Amino acid sequence: MSEQALSNISRINPEDLLEEIVRSYPTKVARKRRNHMLVRNPDEPQQIQANVRTVPGIITQRGCCYAGCKGVVIGPIVDMVHIVHGPIGCSYYSWMTRRNLGKAREDGQNYLQYCFSTDMQEENIIFGGEKKLMAAVEEAYEIFHPKAVSIHATCPVGLIGDDIQHVAKMMSEKLGIDIIAFNCEGYRGVSQSAGHHIANNGLFEKVVGKDDIEEEGFTVNCLGEYNIGGDAWEIERVLERCGIKVMSTFSGNGSYDEMRRAHMASLNLVQCHRSINYMAEMMETAYGIPWIKVNFIGVKAMSKSLRKIAQFFDDPALTERVEKVIAEEEERALKGIEPHRERLDGKTAFLFVGGSRAHHYQDLFRDLGMKTVVAGYEFGHRDDYEGRQVLPNLKLDADSKNIPEIEVRPDPERYRPRKSPEVLEELKRKGLIDNYEGMIPDMEKGSIVVDDISHFELERLIETLKPDIVCSGIKDKYVIQKMGVPSKQLHSYDYSGPYAGYEGAVNFAREIDMLVNSPAWSMITAPWEKTPLLKAVPNKV
Amino acid sequence: MLDLTPKEITKRKALRINPAKTCQPIGAMYASLGIHGCLPHSHGSQGCCAYHRSHLTRHYKEPIMAATSSFTEGAAVFGGGANLRQALKTMFTVYDPEVVAVHTTCLSETIGDDLPSLIKKAAEDGIIPKGKTVIHTNTPSFVGSHVTGFSNMTRSMVRYFSRENGETRELINIIPGYVEPSDMREIKRLSAEMGIKSVVFPDTSDVLDAPQRGRLELYPKGGVTTKELRDTGEAAATLALGGFASEDAAIELERKCGVSYELLDLPIGISATDRFIQAAIDITGKEPPASITDDRGRVVDIMTDMLQYLYGRKVALFGDPDHLISMTEFVKDLGMKPVHVITGTPGKKFERRIKALLKDTVPDVNVRSAADLFLMHQWIKNSPVDLLIGNVYGKYIARAEDIPFVRFGFPILDRIGHSYFPTVGYAGAMRLLEKMVGAILDRKDRDDPDEHFELVM
Numbered sequence: 001m002s003e004q005a006l007s008n009i010s011r012i013n014p015e016d017l018l019e020e021i022v023r024s025y026p027t028k029v030a031r032k033r034r035n036h037m038l039v040r041n042p043d044e045p046q047q048i049q050a051n052v053r054t055v056p057g058i059i060t061q062r063g064c065c066y067a068g069c070k071g072v073v074i075g076p077i078v079d080m081v082h083i084v085h086g087p088i089g090c091s092y093y094s095w096m097t098r099r100n101l102g103k104a105r106e107d108g109q110n111y112l113q114y115c116f117s118t119d120m121q122e123e124n125i126i127f128g129g130e131k132k133l134m135a136a137v138e139e140a141y142e143i144f145h146p147k148a149v150s151i152h153a154t155c156p157v158g159l160i161g162d163d164i165q166h167v168a169k170m171m172s173e174k175l176g177i178d179i180i181a182f183n184c185e186g187y188r189g190v191s192q193s194a195g196h197h198i199a200n201n202g203l204f205e206k207v208v209g210k211d212d213i214e215e216e217g218f219t220v221n222c223l224g225e226y227n228i229g230g231d232a233w234e235i236e237r238v239l240e241r242c243g244i245k246v247m248s249t250f251s252g253n254g255s256y257d258e259m260r261r262a263h264m265a266s267l268n269l270v271q272c273h274r275s276i277n278y279m280a281e282m283m284e285t286a287y288g289i290p291w292i293k294v295n296f297i298g299v300k301a302m303s304k305s306l307r308k309i310a311q312f313f314d315d316p317a318l319t320e321r322v323e324k325v326i327a328e329e330e331e332r333a334l335k336g337i338e339p340h341r342e343r344l345d346g347k348t349a350f351l352f353v354g355g356s357r358a359h360h361y362q363d364l365f366r367d368l369g370m371k372t373v374v375a376g377y378e379f380g381h382r383d384d385y386e387g388r389q390v391l392p393n394l395k396l397d398a399d400s401k402n403i404p405e406i407e408v409r410p411d412p413e414r415y416r417p418r419k420s421p422e423v424l425e426e427l428k429r430k431g432l433i434d435n436y437e438g439m440i441p442d443m444e445k446g447s448i449v450v451d452d453i454s455h456f457e458l459e460r461l462i463e464t465l466k467p468d469i470v471c472s473g474i475k476d477k478y479v480i481q482k483m484g485v486p487s488k489q490l491h492s493y494d495y496s497g498p499y500a501g502y503e504g505a506v507n508f509a510r511e512i513d514m515l516v517n518s519p520a521w522s523m524i525t526a527p528w529e530k531t532p533l534l535k536a537v538p539n540k541v
Numbered sequence: 542m543l544d545l546t547p548k549e550i551t552k553r554k555a556l557r558i559n560p561a562k563t564c565q566p567i568g569a570m571y572a573s574l575g576i577h578g579c580l581p582h583s584h585g586s587q588g589c590c591a592y593h594r595s596h597l598t599r600h601y602k603e604p605i606m607a608a609t610s611s612f613t614e615g616a617a618v619f620g621g622g623a624n625l626r627q628a629l630k631t632m633f634t635v636y637d638p639e640v641v642a643v644h645t646t647c648l649s650e651t652i653g654d655d656l657p658s659l660i661k662k663a664a665e666d667g668i669i670p671k672g673k674t675v676i677h678t679n680t681p682s683f684v685g686s687h688v689t690g691f692s693n694m695t696r697s698m699v700r701y702f703s704r705e706n707g708e709t710r711e712l713i714n715i716i717p718g719y720v721e722p723s724d725m726r727e728i729k730r731l732s733a734e735m736g737i738k739s740v741v742f743p744d745t746s747d748v749l750d751a752p753q754r755g756r757l758e759l760y761p762k763g764g765v766t767t768k769e770l771r772d773t774g775e776a777a778a779t780l781a782l783g784g785f786a787s788e789d790a791a792i793e794l795e796r797k798c799g800v801s802y803e804l805l806d807l808p809i810g811i812s813a814t815d816r817f818i819q820a821a822i823d824i825t826g827k828e829p830p831a832s833i834t835d836d837r838g839r840v841v842d843i844m845t846d847m848l849q850y851l852y853g854r855k856v857a858l859f860g861d862p863d864h865l866i867s868m869t870e871f872v873k874d875l876g877m878k879p880v881h882v883i884t885g886t887p888g889k890k891f892e893r894r895i896k897a898l899l900k901d902t903v904p905d906v907n908v909r910s911a912a913d914l915f916l917m918h919q920w921i922k923n924s925p926v927d928l929l930i931g932n933v934y935g936k937y938i939a940r941a942e943d944i945p946f947v948r949f950g951f952p953i954l955d956r957i958g959h960s961y962f963p964t965v966g967y968a969g970a971m972r973l974l975e976k977m978v979g980a981i982l983d984r985k986d987r988d989d990p991d992e993h994f995e996l997v998m
């Protein structure tokens with residue numbers, strides 16, 4: 001099958017394929033969609049359209065701003081009560097569905113199994129819901145005594161004009177705990193992405209930088225790591241072996257207390273650039289913490305990321321330890337992958353996920369000998385595709401303008417450069433810190449990139465290119481499988497994991513092997529449909 | 542597990558914790574999928590649609606196709622008319638559905654988009670191709686629950702399709718309620734076994750339990766057809782199963798086409814199924830074949846054989862009102878004691894019904910509508926039970942309190958089976974019995990000391 005897939009790809013002119021696909025759209029839609037697609041050509045500068053409105057009616061993968069704020073960034077914080085202000089659905093659907101795992105710290109506070117909502121009723125929509133929200137916060141306080149509460153606005157709240165910021169302020173004064181409100185109404189921006197930004201702003205302003213407890217040694221924060229299936233724990237395991245201490249994670253298994261101390265770390269590691277780059281930048285400006293882009297997905301990628309960290313700290317003992325850990329872990333992981341690699345080598349994959357995984361998993365597939373032939377983000381921006389050098393040229397459109405940018409200055413007491421200006425300059429020049437090159441440069445000539453893919457485009461690409469596996473989300477999983485093609489959910493990991501780090505890579509290899517090579521796929525056609533009818537007729541009855 | 546839930550119950554007026562309901566549109570989307578060739582459409586921001594599709598997908602492990610008007614801030618301010626027109630254009634060009642079933646969300650409801658006028662205008666402007674139909678229903682989530690959304694969309698099917706031409710056919714309508722494809726299939730089977738011609742609507746069998754054939758059918762072969770829906774207006778009668786999910790459509794059909802209806806409980810458990818079969822006999826004059834009476838006998842056989850494991854056991858139940866009414870009656874018929882019963886869906890008539898059912902056996906039952914699982918958990922902490930019956934969210938309470946647990950109702954996100962094996966009818970009763978007895982005996986096996994670990998039970 002895989003050889004067939006590769007030959008399909010080389011036989012078909014990808015540019016023609018994309019043209020043919022968009023031809024099925026109404027003319028204006030076709031023009032719009034074509035700008036979201038390209039065929040990778042390393043020989044020329046390439047630009048893609050991203051982070052703009054989805055065409056209504058197109059069957060998109062995308063969700064809303066609220067999903068990005070509460071669902072992605074804030075919800076995983078284990079020791080806060082997250083109250084959703086709105087009708088019941090929004091809160092209900094984001095209740096334990098994303099698999100951001102978490103454990104209580106010593107104080108025993110873990111709210112991940114709970115779903116809180118103001119469950120607005122008609123009278124709240126007509127007469128306003130502020131009173132109900134206040135009462136809800138108070139009731140939550142009386143029952144649980146949490147140390148902090150978040151409030152999330154859903155679509156109708158913005159429209160009826162409830163001032164959730166005001167409620168948060170008043171209730172915070174009354175109860176003496178932090179209450180942070182997020183105006184993440186679903187219609188803001190064009191996707192989950194707007195919500196990430198709003199969440200970053202809130203955390204930065206209200207949580208980070210409030211507790212100055214110092215930690216010794218090589219300290220980092222993991223930014224944009226959500227602990228799906230336990231990823232963060234595997235990353236932490238490896239970092240700890242190297243002697244690197246994770247002070248806080250934003251936000252998988254995240255803790256409010258730890259986030260308050262995040263500004264004391266020496267370095268920020270950015271895993272998902274899309275959802276958290278704002279935080280990395282703001283912390284650098286305010287506290288002088290540089291950030292490096294890491295990718296903990298894939299054996300080689302993991303080692304490369306560890307070496308980057310060692311390079312930053314520039315400490316011989318640490319470097320030695322890191323190399324030792326890499327040697328041991330790589331050996332074990334590669335051995336674990338080997339039998340699977342034999343069965344997967346040369347196979348092809350599509351990747352349509354989120355705002356970073358479509359890039360990250362290409363490294364892991366390379367470890368398995370597999371080739372990513374089509375990839376795209378659900379809500380990435382141009383910098384996630386093309387690299388951060390495009391940032392100065394990005395124009396804000398009407399949909400992005402309404403997401404507040406906060407002005408950040410160096411904190412008068414807490415700003416502390418982690419290296420001398422010369423060294424920082426040098427690290428920047430080398431591209432080690434404050435840099436992300438994006439997904440497109442990593443893709444091979446002739447591969448296809450599609451942003452915010454629609455159901456129709458996905459179906460046509462699968463039919464034509466017949467990949468061996470398609471990685472996407474829950475809404476696509478069974479659509480793809482009904483076409484006889486295995487699908488891996490890369491948001492929820494098909495209820496498995498971890499996939500990050502060395503042990504994660506082995507898990508992933510095993511599962512891709514299982515998905516692709518399961519005997520079930522060969523049973524789709526009934527025996528009597530395969531046999532010519534004549535042969536099946538002998539008069540046995 | 543749920544370690545922070547205190548035993549002491551405090552009164553809450555504003556804070557919902559661990560809901561036992563969700564919002565209207567998901568029910569409307571599910572009902573729409575029970576029309577053949579239909580593409581559901583969510584008129585609002587795209588987040589709702591993404592959530593509803595994801596949730597239904599997790600429950601059915603099947604493709605759930607639906608489109609959205611993808612509102613951005615502009616639409617929130619100026620209304621979503623332009624988005625709907627664009628959406629209809631895109632859908633009819635690319636996906637070619639026979640029917641588009643539009644439901645609203647909280648956002649478009651709060652804005653107040655006037656869907657009938659928008660749809661009419663789109664038709665006049667040629668955006669809706671000839672021969673295709675766009676229907677709509679209003680599904681504000683600040684009213685009712687997912688069950689209400691299902692009910693509203695089902696009623697819209699009547700509003701848009703049912704026709705009366707003065708004739709009455711030998712046909713009955715069955716509105717099956719918010720049940721699984723397997724249940725709808727079973728209801729059709731029972732009616733066919735009795736030799737009754739019926740239209741079951743909506744009908745998600747052969748849509749949400751589609752076979753793996755190596756090709757994607759955007760519109761699988763199942764679903765009630767538009768022609769069948771038109772015919773509902775000429776039927777002799779309607780059986781509406783479940784007051785919360787089905788009665789509104791039946792009332793509408795009576796009002797619009799003069800088809801009288803009988804309201805029944807969902808045929809879950811022995812008594813409710815008996816009433817269903819009896820009603821079918823009374824309306825059509827047809828006798829059930831021996832196979833149905835035999836199936837009934839098999840249910841009673843299990844009941845008599847297994848009563849020692851069920852009798853007197855305390856049960857807590859939660860879920861959707863129509864399901865709970867029948868299930869409460871069933872566990873009562875088994876000699877069990879339903880002591881806590883909760884639905885998230887609002888409706889005092891639910892509470893009255895449960896109390897009436899239990900007035901002789903559990904007069905002090907705790908029953909509440911518009912309640913949540915946090916309260917259910919506290920009730921259980923204060924008055925423990927032997928069995929918990931409810932949707933997937935119950936597994937957390939079951940684990941926290943170490944109670945045997947039977948998954949029943951919507952949603953079930955962590956097991957398969959509900960799409961394929963019915964809970965309605967006598968077949969469903971057998972399946973429920975197997976599950977309940979299994980859960981109770983598995984627990985006994987787990988807890989019994991070695992010397993009491995029994996081979997035969």
Ligand code: SF4
Nearest residue numbers: 089090564589647682
């Ligand atoms: S806004 Fe309303 S319709 Fe949308 S998910 Fe929330 S409750 Fe449901």
Ligand code: SF4
Nearest residue numbers: 066155186586588589
């Ligand atoms: S109502 Fe708004 S906030 Fe809630 S899920 Fe829908 S789009 Fe998101």
